[in-house]
Amino acid sequence: MDHLVIKPASQAEEQQEQDEILVERAKAGDQEAFGELVRRHRAKVYGYARSYTQEAFLAEDIVQDALIRAFLHLGTLVDSRRFLPWLHRIVRNQAYTRLKKGPQTKEQVFSGLTRQPSELEATDWEDLDSILHRLGRNWSASVENNGNPEELLVRRELFETIKSLLHCLNPRERRIVESHFFDHLAPHEIAHLFEMTQANVYQVLSRSRKKLMQERIRVVVDQYVKTRKDAGIMKQAVLRKPEAMKQPTWITCGAALYGLVEFTERKLSLPAVIGLSGHAFRLTVVPKNIHIAGPTMFDFQSVLEEGLRNMGFVPRSVCQGQLDGTPGPNATFVNPTLLSSAAREKRQLPALLPQAIELIHSSLDKGCPVLAWDLFMPEFALIYGYEDASKLLHAGDNCNNDAKIPYEHLGRGLIEELFVLAIESTLPIDQRTMLANAIATALKHYRTQEGPSDRYVNGLAAYPVWKEAFEKGSVEPNGNAYTLAVVHDARNNASRFFAEVADAWTDESLDGVRPQLKEAAALYRTIAEDFNKLVQLFPFPSGGEPNEPATAQQAIQLLSVIESNEGLAVSLLEKIHAALTAN
Structure with a gap:
């Protein structure tokens, strides 16, 4: 009589099976499951990003953008067993995009003042205008009530990040910026609401954008130092005086x-x-x-x-x-x-x-x-x-x-x-x-x-x-x-x-x-x-x-x-x- 021999699953196979379960749960709206996927693979995708750039700061940015995109588009992953290669592909695409664009992306003035990006336009996560327009376009009660849970969570987190940046503005600047980006008011409507000229509205929005960009740089520096702390490399290093x-x-x-x-x-x-x-x-x-x-x-x-x-x-x-x-x-x-x-x-x-x-x-x-x-x-x-x-x-x-x-x-x-x-x-x-x-x-x-x-x-x-x-x-x-x-x-x-x-x-x-x-x-x-x-x-x-x-x-x-x-x-x-x- 032949006996059926059952071989123990390898550690890699076992991890792949667990990933497949987590992916299916995450697709169904389980936010903790996606968080566990990130915890398991973050170090790997960070190392993958570092293979494209030797700059730790840029690699961290690439990973952050890739995870956001993975979170928003997890539903498009047909084969749940292919989660890690799929995530690697997103990281690779993000790396190519960032390296092609280069570190000195030219700052724009408020190019979106006269038009809103269409729903089909991609969000440029390095451009404040693009981020604000995306948030303002998508944030509504209907989205909160009926939107995909994973996308809703990422939107809410991004929204709160941008809202925290707004604290660098004075009350008047903040109300005008919020009116434009989050309430979808046009400059001429804002001018009527605040009893000011349309030219002044443009000036306030332009000045506010500069303030927001400055605050964003401060936040990025703070996040970079925090990342070093979390990684256990936050320290003091002082060489001898040259x-x-x-x-x-x-x-x-x-x-x-x-x-x-x-x-x-x-x-x-x-x-x-x-x-x-x-x-x-x-x-x-x-x-x-x-x-x-x-x-x-x-x-x-x-x-x-x-x-x-x-x-x-x-x-x-x-x-x-x-x-x-x-x-x-x-x-x-x-x-x-x-x-x-x-x-x-x-x-x-x-x-x-x-x-x-x-x-x-x-x-x-x-x-x-x-x-x-x-x-x-x-x-x-x-x-x-x-x-x-x-x-x-x-x-x-x-x-x-x-x-x-x-x-x-x-x-x-x-x-x-x-x-x-x-x-x-x-x-x-x-x-x-x-x-x-x-x-x-x-x-x-x-x-x-x-x-x-x-x-x-x-x-x-x-x-x-x-x-x-x-x-x-x-x-x-x-x-x-x-x-x-x-x-x-x-x-x-x-x-x-x-x-x-x-x-x-x-x-x-x-x-x-x-x-x-x-x-x-x-x-x-x-x-x-x-x-x-x-x-x-x-x-x-x-x-x-x-x-x-x-x-x-x-x-x-x-x-x-x-x-x-x-x-x-x-x-x-x-x-x-x-x-x-x-x-």
């Missing part, structure tokens, strides 16, 4: 880059970092007045990331609001209150603040500080620690600033630009390649191939513009003095960099260019000495008398000599680069 904060250089981005590099295994001197990143060769001036912003008027993201790649590092950055080519206010002359914490609180929160905080956490958790712009003043600094509980950053620079800064102060400085940069990883690279990369970067700048603007001029083309400002007597003393101090320091570091490479770098393939490197070091030393004469003539911060005719002529003569020597330096760099890249 030695870069003690470096006496006017090139604050060079000091900050040095601070990043010093926490890696690739040990480089400050002149080497400034040289390899290309900042030893930079010159940018603002036509007519030589504004103080000149030395920092460059695309932070492309220039600083290129500098790190020259040294064999993989960079990662978050950038918003930079660079439109317009010089910002001179921090030397503004009312000191505009540089205060209170002033930062009044400025707009950058939309990419959560991504910036996530990058800071990621880098510091790996033991590397983060370069940041305008933490104390419009210069570069380093973030070397964080405290999640108090939402504070430990930061400092080489200008004697060292303090704790609230998370929400990032990107809210005088210039209102957000920029943070970190080293993601290190790649193998030899000395010859690093040097060739650096010289290529220098030559590109000298030839003004970075994207010239009518608001600033860089490289060799800056000298005629600079001399013209002296000829016309339109030089702003403080900005001119600062520009001279930075460029003098840069050329000093160029000289030291080439001397170090010629004398101390051990790569034997450099032997053929060592005489030329020593020649370059001597030539940049001469250039630096002439710039020093100008620095003595126009000391920072007072700036001397650049528009006094005799002094201006003296400056023009010195700049002409420097311009000629810079031309010789470019020719020499071209020869060195050709030798380094020859097969």
Whole structure:
């Protein structure tokens, strides 16, 4: 007689059977069953989302959106045994949508004021207008009484979230916003109801939207910190204070880059970092007045990331609001209150603040500080620690600033630009390649191939513009003095960099260019000495008398000599680069 052998079900099969039961219960309206499905699989789908993006914050957003969609469309799942693959597909679609759209989705004004989206239009969960219109369109007594229980729960939760955001509005703004989005009143009806003009209604709605967007960013940051707490990774991480904060250089981005590099295994001197990143060769001036912003008027993201790649590092950055080519206010002359914490609180929160905080956490958790712009003043600094509980950053620079800064102060400085940069990883690279990369970067700048603007001029083309400002007597003393101090320091570091490479770098393939490197070091030393004469003539911060005719002529003569020597330096760099890249 044959015996029937019953094999025990595997753990995976048993879980699939339990999932199938939970899915069927959830389809029937059992909210706890769906909650159990989420509890079982949330970690898996989060890991799946992280396979598409390394940003924890973005992955969390993708998962949240996917779960909402799964909740709303669970009834469309035909095969209940396929719940996890179905959920994975939703996550994948959400990831593709978010990554294609990118982090800097352009904000719109109230585009929906003149029309309501149709029932067939998809909701953009990143756009406040779209969310509000969906809620206002769907929230009614009939939906609450007759709607699908699962969809009703999600709608109610979203509705309550948006309603909580409305607390950032004053009573009048809130009543107008609620009248438009939740009571479906048109602007002309609201104008009649509140005894105001229709133009004023548009103004109130536009202003309210900005407030709501700001509040949403705060909520997202709070949720991000709460997620870290729930995951058991909410903590305090403070590195040692970077030695870069003690470096006496006017090139604050060079000091900050040095601070990043010093926490890696690739040990480089400050002149080497400034040289390899290309900042030893930079010159940018603002036509007519030589504004103080000149030395920092460059695309932070492309220039600083290129500098790190020259040294064999993989960079990662978050950038918003930079660079439109317009010089910002001179921090030397503004009312000191505009540089205060209170002033930062009044400025707009950058939309990419959560991504910036996530990058800071990621880098510091790996033991590397983060370069940041305008933490104390419009210069570069380093973030070397964080405290999640108090939402504070430990930061400092080489200008004697060292303090704790609230998370929400990032990107809210005088210039209102957000920029943070970190080293993601290190790649193998030899000395010859690093040097060739650096010289290529220098030559590109000298030839003004970075994207010239009518608001600033860089490289060799800056000298005629600079001399013209002296000829016309339109030089702003403080900005001119600062520009001279930075460029003098840069050329000093160029000289030291080439001397170090010629004398101390051990790569034997450099032997053929060592005489030329020593020649370059001597030539940049001469250039630096002439710039020093100008620095003595126009000391920072007072700036001397650049528009006094005799002094201006003296400056023009010195700049002409420097311009000629810079031309010789470019020719020499071209020869060195050709030798380094020859097969």
